[in-house]
Amino acid sequence: MVPQVRTKEILKQFNLSRQTLYNWVKDGDITEPEKDWRGWRMWTKQHVEEITNTIRKKEEQFTLPIDCDQRLNIKNRRYLGSKYKLLEFIWKVVNENCKGVNTVADIFGGTGVVADRFNIEGKNIIVNDILYSNHLAYWTWFSDEPIDFNKVEGLITQFNNSNPLEKNYVSEHFGGTYFTEYNARKIGYIREEIEKLTNHINFREKAILITSLLYAMDKVANTVGHYDAYRRKLDSLKEIKLLVPEFKDSNNKGNCIFNEDANELVRRISADLTYIDTPYNSRQYGDAYHLLENIAEWKKPEVSGVAKKMINRSHIKSDYCTMKATKAFEDLISNISGKYILVSYNNMAQKGVGRSNAKISAEEIVEILKMKGKVSIFDTDFQAYTTGKTNIEDHKEILYLCEISR
Numbered sequence: 099m100v101p102q103v104r105t106k107e108i109l110k111q112f113n114l115s116r117q118t119l120y121n122w123v124k125d126g127d128i129t130e131p132e133k134d135w136r137g138w139r140m141w142t143k144q145h146v147e148e149i150t151n152t153i154r155k156k157e158e159q160f161t162l163p164i165d166c167d168q169r170l171n172i173k174n175r176r177y178l179g180s181k182y183k184l185l186e187f188i189w190k191v192v193n194e195n196c197k198g199v200n201t202v203a204d205i206f207g208g209t210g211v212v213a214d215r216f217n218i219e220g221k222n223i224i225v226n227d228i229l230y231s232n233h234l235a236y237w238t239w240f241s242d243e244p245i246d247f248n249k250v251e252g253l254i255t256q257f258n259n260s261n262p263l264e265k266n267y268v269s270e271h272f273g274g275t276y277f278t279e280y281n282a283r284k285i286g287y288i289r290e291e292i293e294k295l296t297n298h299i300n301f302r303e304k305a306i307l308i309t310s311l312l313y314a315m316d317k318v319a320n321t322v323g324h325y326d327a328y329r330r331k332l333d334s335l336k337e338i339k340l341l342v343p344e345f346k347d348s349n350n351k352g353n354c355i356f357n358e359d360a361n362e363l364v365r366r367i368s369a370d371l372t373y374i375d376t377p378y379n380s381r382q383y384g385d386a387y388h389l390l391e392n393i394a395e396w397k398k399p400e401v402s403g404v405a406k407k408m409i410n411r412s413h414i415k416s417d418y419c420t421m422k423a424t425k426a427f428e429d430l431i432s433n434i435s436g437k438y439i440l441v442s443y444n445n446m447a448q449k450g451v452g453r454s455n456a457k458i459s460a461e462e463i464v465e466i467l468k469m470k471g472k473v474s475i476f477d478t479d480f481q482a483y484t485t486g487k488t489n490i491e492d493h494k495e496i497l498y499l500c501e502i503s504r
């Protein structure tokens with residue numbers, strides 16, 4: 099007798115939704131399976147082959163000609179807690195309330211959009227994050243190291259046109275979950291090629307190629323925007339496409355880029371204004387973005403669990419997501435030198451022990467900042483900045499501005 103399996107097992111094996119599978123049968127891509135005495139569809143080896151071929155064909159359909167005219171921008175990524183929608187509010191508060199600000203330090207930089215907003219205004223910026231993947235992005239956007247643009251563009255085109263067939267670290271660990279097998283293979287191949295180029299390109303060129311790859315991964319990842327989990331059904335079949343960044347280097351002279359714990363960094367730097375946007379709750383950014391970090395570092399570590407996280411993430415663990423947050427904040431503020439400190443926080447999360455509870459209360463922020471100087475508070479109705487999907491009443495984004503006098 100031909101070995102047969104149930105629909106449930108097929109869906110699990112290929113990470114497909116029932117609807118997708120039945121549509122393929124309806125469209126004639128797969129032969130209609132026979133039903134057993136209970137009326138359950140039973141799938142044979144031949145069906146498995148047909149499904150494999152159909153998936154491959156669907157992936158190929160998405161191999162569209164690459165439009166290289168489109169340029170990559172700093173904001174083209176999904177990131178938890180990004181202040182992209184609050185940039186004008188932040189700029190307005192600084193512009194209207196601070197004097198003599200020539201240097202701005204964004205020491206929990208994330209995407210770097212806040213640093214970018216000040217860089218556009220001609221300020222010198224100091225930008226930092228504990229994650230190496232973000233650090234590489236800062237080298238792309240904020241460094242003034244000269245690059246060979248044609249070489250970078252040529253390599254990106256070459257990567258986009260590649261069609262790797264061999265399995266690699268990424269396809270073996272992340273194929274069929276976060277990415278299609280094909281995209282995973284391509285990501286692993288491109289990252290390896292970038293590594294091989296190390297002695298032929300400068301550090302910024304390498305950072306640009308990796309950044310372009312990380313941003314492209316975000317666009318095709320089968321996630322809701324972070325890598326704590328992947329969607330059970332792999333429906334994101336679009337082919338990965340790297341874009342050439344849009345460079346605005348004219349303001350980059352004098353910028354400084356770091357990749358370290360902000361509490362250590364503030365002991366060595368001085369900026370007219372230090373902007374602080376720590377994580378608010380127990381969700382570690384190193385967990386949410388472990389996969390980008392893995393590809394950025396390219397040490398090909400062992401991964402574990404359903405989410406396939408690197409086992410050792412201790413170097414990217416933040417005190418701000420733990421019970422130590424208030425103490426860390428106090429230590430940070432006491433070591434800042436300059437004219438102003440600007441802190442972002444929102445009023446929705448109450449302090450508590452839950453995963454989404456804030457680790458530092460509004461009262462603690464004010465109390466700690468007051469030890470440094472005069473504090474003013476600004477808020478904005480967050481509703482004004484959303485697409486209207488959230489109905490949370492009274493959600494305000496808050497900025498605490500401290501004029502340093504002590």
Ligand SMILES: C[S@@+](CC[C@H](N)C(=O)[O-])C[C@H]1O[C@@H](n2cnc3c(N)ncnc32)[C@H](O)[C@@H]1O
Binds near residue numbers: 179207
């Ligand atoms: C709320 S996000 C910042 C978002 C950023 N303002 C933006 O608009 O994209 C907090 C960032 O702090 C980083 N981080 C957490 N702990 C850190 C530490 N001790 N030192 C430096 N960066 C840290 C995280 O990796 C994360 O990118």
